Structure formats: structure tokens, C-alpha cells
Amino acid sequence: MTKATPPEPHRALTLRDVSEASGVSEMTVSRVLRNRGDVSETTRARVLEAARRLGYVPNKIAGALASQRVNLVGVVIPSLSNMVFPEVMTGISKTLEDTGLQPVVGVSNYQVDREEQVIYEMLSWRPSGLIVAGLEHSAASAAMLAQAGIPIVEIMDIDGTPVDSMVGISHRRAGRKMAEAIIAAGYRKIAFLGTHMPTNDHRARKRLEGFEEALAAAGLSLVDREFYSGGSALAKGREMTETLLKRRPDVDFLYYSNDMIGAGGLLWCLEQGLDVPGRIGLAGFNGVELLDGLPRRLATMDACRLETGVAAAEIIAGKRSSGVIGGEVIEFEPKLQPGDTIRNL
């Protein structure tokens, strides 16, 4: 801890400073800096030079208040650390890039009350739109969203009723589809491994519900299940798989609630020399990039995260002029990626 360069104490610069330095009115400076209205080339050059020389940075707070326009789009997601939301963010950022809108991220940690705070905080900055992960919110959150008077897009789940618009896949249907593929491949003693329920991960829950529905429709039911929470997902997948297979050696398929624990399980099975997918099959969910590097490719189901981000951002940016002004519903079709861990049909 030593002393370095202490920043000089500065009164923050305002339009007036630039205006005085360039000999024109504040209004003209404002016009130059925003490229709005007619300004002569010479004035423009003089103003820009002065602004640059002084190191002027406009005050958007004042600008936003005066113009009643804020170029921000709030994005409320449960977590940054599980690889799935960053990809949605990529889609959002890319789409917003050429619209002058800027995404602002808030993280709710899968907690309803935290989400409520984040939404409140975001709305208090009067953004141009809000993208929220999931359809399940506290009553207060839902009320705020409905009242906000801006486009709201709920993403990554469409099994429910949106406040305004929604974009994503049906997790219930994704679970069903996976179960059908597994059954069709001839597996019968199927177990589930996932995050500890009931968490507030509604999407994982719906997936499992859909999965069990499809099993039931085929006269089957889950043979066993194993849950975890916290820790390294890869390591947990490994442990859970070992535990479960020790308990029920007859199981012939392991359905994981996400790819990370699935990858852990796959590594364990391969180490044990188990015949995958002959003796036992495995499948995860999400289609994370990581899987490409595994010794064998885990069967999974793509959640269309990039597309979801893109479509959500398009709705906010008004790029998707379908005539409808709000309340759009866009469903993507999750694609099964059979990989190498499920028998060929």
C-alpha cells in the first residue's frame, strides 16, 4: 500500500465549460455532441476540439432527465457463474450494439426477494426495457413490471403467463422430448441426478416434470434420484453418479439436470470402464461448449440461449415489427444432440 498518483481534485466539467472554451452557447455544444440539428462545420470542429482538449464527458444523468430518454436495457438473471447466462448476454449485447442501447446486468442469485430488489433498482433508472429470466416472480415484482410502462421480456421459459412478452423454450417439453428419446433407445431403468429441489430453479423443475410425464406415458417411472447443492458441479456429478450406481447397480440411464454434472458423471463412468452407451446411457441439458472437449460427447439438448438473447433484445429495440406492439410470445425448439452417450435408435 503505497502512494501513487493521486487524482487531482476536479470540479466536474459541464456543458458550460465547453461552451465558454469554444465561444458558442451551451445549446450548440449539446447539438454538436449529440449530432443533432444543423451546426456549421467550423463550429462543430471548434466545439469538438474544445471538448476533447478539456476531456469533457457529458453527464447522462442530466441528459436523461431532460430528454426523458435512457439508453439502458436492464437484464435480470439469477447467476453469472453457470455458463448459461453469459451466452444469453452475448446475444443481447450483439443485438443491442447498433441500436444505441446498452445492457445493464443485475444478478438475483436465484432469490425471489433479491430479484425484487434488483428489479426495483433497475426500474428506478427508467430503462428503455427490461429482460428478466424466468416467469416466476414475487407479487410485488410482477406488479412493478406490469406498471413500468416499458417493454418487459421474460426469457428462457415459456411454460407460464408472461407480464408482457416472453422468449425461450418450453422446459417441460424439453424434458418430455429427452425422455421419449431415451425410451425409444431402449433404456428402461432410468435415474435422475440434479440440483436439490425445490430450489428456485423453476426451469430445472419443469424439465423434470416433463421428463416424468413422458416416462409415465410409457408406463415407466424414475428408478432412483440423487440431488446435490453447491460445490464444483463436475466433482458433484462424479460423486453423485458413484453414489447412485452403488445404490442401484441395475440402472441403465442417467439423466442429469445440467451438462456440467453430466460431464462429471461421464468421466466417472469412463474411468470405471463402464460400457457407455451400451451398458448405461447418459444425458444432460444445455449444450455447453465445454462438452466438445470431453473424451466422449455427452447427449444433451440445446436451450437456444443465443437465439433467445437475440430475440429478446430485438423486441426491446423494436426491431421485430410484427405489427404487435407488446405481448409477443416466441418459442424456440430445443434440439436434441445425441452425442455418443445414448444408443442409436
Place this chain on the structure above:
Amino acid sequence: MTKATPPEPHRALTLRDVSEASGVSEMTVSRVLRNRGDVSETTRARVLEAARRLGYVPNKIAGALASQRVNLVGVVIPSLSNMVFPEVMTGISKTLEDTGLQPVVGVSNYQVDREEQVIYEMLSWRPSGLIVAGLEHSAASAAMLAQAGIPIVEIMDIDGTPVDSMVGISHRRAGRKMAEAIIAAGYRKIAFLGTHMPTNDHRARKRLEGFEEALAAAGLSLVDREFYSGGSALAKGREMTETLLKRRPDVDFLYYSNDMIGAGGLLWCLEQGLDVPGRIGLAGFNGVELLDGLPRRLATMDACRLETGVAAAEIIAGKRSSGVIGGEVIEFEPKLQPGDTIRNL
């Protein structure tokens, strides 16, 4: 795309609406909503009830302009998708939680000009402080930061001169330390595998420089090197390792610029039945959680990301009253985690 509940067109509520609904002045409403100054219990209750009933959300734009205070802390990082920045964010968020400050993330994609834009955008919202990853910025960025008049903390690298404060580890030293451990363990034909240089990943570059310095000091030099860019890091690690070992079968140590490609390499080596760490040793960098689930634990070096986030946030929040007002320098000591892929000394 169907029609759902269209949000009713609302004129946004203001303090005046709440004030009229509760029969007190706007000022009193403001006081209640901010818990500031003396307000009688009965008035407070009336105001809160009215605010709640109307669904009032304060306008922070106006509040910030009037009070000249913004409870935002800008965080500028190169990427969200490589697992390392989310952990820094965790440290920042947790530390800021009870200070009333809110982190706002901006992503620069390892591009200098993009970083400049993001910094400009952030500063234009007049945040209470700014946390920026790295010490290398464009001249314009550096000037803006120096002028901003708010605490600036550059993180994750201390090999250079900060604008104001800096927190992190010395990557040069981390590279050196790893090289020394490898040499001490008796490895002599050492190769490097990493991201394609020169990227704008200055930290990886400095690590390699330190690494080569230490090799040189022991009379050694890199036997070979291999670079990649883009794609699944795990898969790339696998490919690069194969390529490199086919080219130079005599190599006895592989130093990876990050854990993800290291993990890919490790998986490949194990599949090939190579004797790790006897015949060949491996090491990565970063200490990602993922590694815990691998069949063998990759040697790595912890970058103290959580601590870095915490300390940076503390500086901004003024929690670290070391007497010094700015220009703090906090260095963390990267810890070697030998794992199972480097011979015991």
C-alpha cells in the same frame, strides 16, 4: 407470437402523485422514502401506504442529479465467458452489498477501443467509482480515468503503473514461480501452450515472460510452443497437446496459459495412457473450480480473484481506511497448487 396482457399506458408516477395521495408535501414523501430526517410515525405510515398502493418507483435519475450522488460502481472487464471474471464479480458484489452501492458491468471483449467506449459510457453516468481490469489502456481511456475525479481501481495485474489504485497479483512473478517449481521438480524439456499472442491479453503475456525469465535464469528455454484462438478451450487444449507432442515427443512438461486448455490436455494425456506426472508433467493457471472434478487434479496457481474483487470494492467503498486517500497498491501472492500433475519435489 400472440397477444398477451398489454401493459396499460401509464404516465410515470412522480413524487407529486404520492404527495397528493397522502396529503403531505413532496419533500416529506422524499424523506420517508429515503429514511432521512425526522418524520412522524403516522405520516410515514400514510406515505408508505400511498406509495405502495400506487406502485411508485422513485426516479433515481432525478434523485442523482439533485443530490450529486450516484450509488453505482462501474466494473469494466474483458469478458464474461471465461469463468475468471464472474468470480471477481462475486467478491465485488458481496463487498458492496451492505454499502448501498451497486456494481454495473461493462464488457470490452479484449478490445482497446471497445474498452474506451465502455469507460466513456460508464463515466457519463457519474458513478461513485470505477473498477477496471488490467493496466493497459488507450491514451484517451487513461486520460478519462485520471480526470474522472472518482476512485479508480485497476485489478488483476500489478506489473505496471496505475492511474489511481491497483489490486491483484504479479503475473510476471506467477510465471516465474511456476517455472521455478517445474525446474525444481526435475523437468527440463518444457513447452508452452496458450492463446494466440499478441492478443490483448496482457496478463497471459506477462505470465509467459516471467516464465521464460525463470527458465533463462536456470539456463533453459522453451523447447516448443503452440497457440490457439477461439473455440471450446477444452477441445483446443486436447488438439494442441496432440499436435505438440506429435511434433516433439521428447517434451516432458506442458505449461498451459489457462486451466481450461490444461484440463483438455490432461484428459488427452490420460487417454493416451501417458504417465502423468512421471513421464510428463502439466500445469495451468487460475485455479478454476472445474478442476476438482477431473480424474487427476491439474497443477495450477490461484490468481486470488475473490480477494481481488473484495479489496477493490473495499477501496471504492472507503472501507479500507488506511489513511491514504487514493493510490493504494495491494498485491496478493499467487499460491501454487501442485495437484497431481507435477512430480513431488
Place this chain on the structure above:
DNA sequence: CCCGCTAATGATAGCGCTAACAGTGAAAAC
């Protein structure tokens, strides 16, 4: 030579909130 027009610039009035100060009434002190 005046009119009408356009291009360029300036003056004025807020945006919705809060800091700072100015009351107000009732209880406490003299």
C-alpha cells in the same frame, strides 16, 4: 428593395428530485 425562405444559433423553461433553510405548533424551561 423588400419578401420569404432556410440554415445556424441562442434564450427560456422545465425534467423530478433533494439540499438548505424557513416555518409551525406544542411541550419544556424560565
Place this chain on the structure above:
DNA sequence: GTTTTCACTGTTAGCGCTATCATTAGCGGG
């Protein structure tokens, strides 16, 4: 009874910018 005090509430004046309208100069046409 009068003054002081204190707890509470209201009034005023901006914060730094932009929307809107007003003004000026320049210029070609009749």
C-alpha cells in the same frame, strides 16, 4: 406568561442537460 427548544413539515432554488420556440443572418426571386 413568555421564551426557548425541539420535532416535524413546508418552501425555494437549483442539479446539468435538452425540447421548443425565437432570433439572426444570408440569399435568391419578384
